[in-house]
Amino acid sequence: MTLLIANAEQELNAKRERMNMRWYPHYHLAARAGWMNDPNGLVWFDGWFHAFYQHHPYSTQWGPMHWGHARSRDLLHWEHLPVALAPEGPEDKDGCFSGSAVVNGDELALVYTGHKYHGDPASDDNLYQVQCLATSKDGIGFTRHGQVIDTPAGLHHFRDPKVWREGETWxxxxxxxxxxxxxxxxYRSDDLHHWEDAGLLAEAQEGMGFMWECPDFFTLNGKQVLMFSPQGMEARGYDNRNLFQSGYLVGQWQPGEAFSQQSAFQEMDHGHDFYAPQSFLTPDGRRIVIGWMAMWESPLPEQQDGWAGMLTLPRELTLTADNRLQMRPARELESLRRSWQNWPVNTLKNKALRVMDECETTEVILEWDLSASNAEQFGIALEEGMRLYVDAQAQRLVLERHYPQLGLCGQRSVPLPQSTTLSLRVFFDSSSVEVFVNDGEACLSSRIYPESRKLDIFAWSGEAVLKKCGAWHLE
Structure with missing residues (x-):
């Protein structure tokens, strides 16, 4: 173990003892202590799911990036492993930025961005980002191989490699x-060490952002999906409301050919907190995606508790015939279910009803009969801080959070589905809520910071009808 990694481990062990755990997640992956952002290197290797992530072990602020590391048998119960990468070489002296992992024979290979300044770091003119390689036989300790792709001439921002294999070619x-x-x-390569420039895959048109971070490229339903996080897109009505977005384009591509785009850019998650998603394949062939459940330049109240940032639940991806990406909770999540609490509610009219006194590790199931409901607003509320409700006048499903003392207030929303039933799976953890609409039609993910966890169901200015309602208590 290198000195920098050993120092990081010592720091994490010391900080963990002093953390306030009030908002620390029970079944989402977060760092042992310190800062976390983008998921990196999601991969199945040697009988384990591995998740790496951008990590600053020395504080709860973004800083010189390390790669944190955890592994799991089931995508739910995570074992923290030693820090995998630290910024300790000339190619990554100012940070080991985002990247990916692939299995190459009996080795696990990490490909990541080395972040460095040649001179004053206050100027991007001195910034250089190169792509680097590290490998491991046991999936825990890594041998660094240094730079494998240099910064192209004239570029400074050049980061977040995602690697995959087509036949014999990387x-x-x-x-x-x-x-x-x-x-x-x-780029393409025969051995992961020597890479050849294969040209431009895609480029932003007007209004599509000044930097495309964390690209991912994969096949679903016979088509290719380019998933990325564009910086610099302006908000338009209900769309692009976060500082930065995450979304996708769908098209066709074959090696040696151009990517033929067949759809406009679409956001993946419409909540307050979803960024830098990365996907991987499970051994049974499912495409799973996990994102960072936070947002740049948004308050992170948990920083005062000794940690910052978490990853979303794993989600299974499918692609519809009309090129819409759908996300559903990974089927492994059902194994967390313990006891079912049915709520004896069928009709609500101009009232709120308490249904849970302690909603923390909970999966709420709701099926609203839209055709029989005429209330102007109906939904659920977690005390005064969070509401998830139908706005019948706007014809939208709204996720609202209201924590003025923490600087976190605002709404995100999606259009109501065309169907007569609105089906919701709502996952609560200590400081997060993730909403899955009509079996994958839409998702909304946001951080929440409740002081108490009493959950009400309500309908105002009219009547709302439920076909099913209740909650699973989760492990």
Whole structure:
């Protein structure tokens, strides 16, 4: 173990003892202590799911990036492992930025961005980002191989490699910025060590952002999906309300050919907190995605408790015939269910009803009969801080949080589905809520910070009808 990794481990062990756990998640992955952002290197290797992540072990603020590391048999119960990468070489002296992991024979290979300044770090003119390689036989200790792709001439922002294999050839997409235009660049290799420039895969058109971070490229339903996080998209009505977005384009691609785009950019998650998603394949062939459940330049109240940031629940991806990406909770989540509490509610009219005194590790199931409901607003409320409700006048499902003392207030929403039933699966953890609408039609993920956890169900200015309602208590 290198000195920098040993120092990070010592720091994490000391900080863990002093953490306030009031908002620390029970069944989401978070760092042992300190800062966490983007998920990296999601992969199945040697009988384990591995999740790496951007990590600053020395404080709850973003800082020189390390790679945190955890593994799991079931995507739910995570075992923390030693820090995998620390910024200790000339190629990554200012940070080991985001990247990916692949299995190459009996080795686990990490491909990541080395972040460095040649001179004053206050100027991007001195910034250089290169792609680096590290490998491991046991999936725990890594041998560094240094830089494998240099910064292209004229570029400074060039990061977040995602690697996959087509036949005998390795491919890599990397996010880039040229002037104020975001790009995804393509590379290929026979051995992960020597890479050849394969040209431009995709580029932002007007209004599509100045930098495309965390690209991912994969096949679903016979088509190719380019998933990425564009910076610099302006809000339009209900769309693009967060500082930065995460979404996708759908098209067709074959090695040696251009990517033929067949859909407009679509956001993946419409909550307050979802960024930098990365996908991987399970041994049974499912495409799973996990994102960072936070948002840049948003208050993170848990920083005062000794930690910051968490990852979303794992979600299974499918692609519809009309090129819409759908996300459903990974089926493994059902194994967390313990006891079912049925709520004896069928009709609500101009009232609120207490249904739970302690809603913390809970999966709420709701099926609203939209055709029989005429209330102007109806839904659920976690005390004064969070509401999830139908706005019948706007014809939208709204996720609202209201924590003015923490600087976190606002709404995110999606259109109501065309069907007569609104089916919701709502996952609560200590400081998060994730809403899955009509079996994958939409998702909303947000951080919440309740002082108490009493849950009400309500309908105002009219009547609302439920076909099913209740909650699973989760392990």
């Amino acid at each position: 491919y890599m997409v990397v996010g880039a910025r040229v002037g104020d235009t975001g790009q995804v660049r393509l």
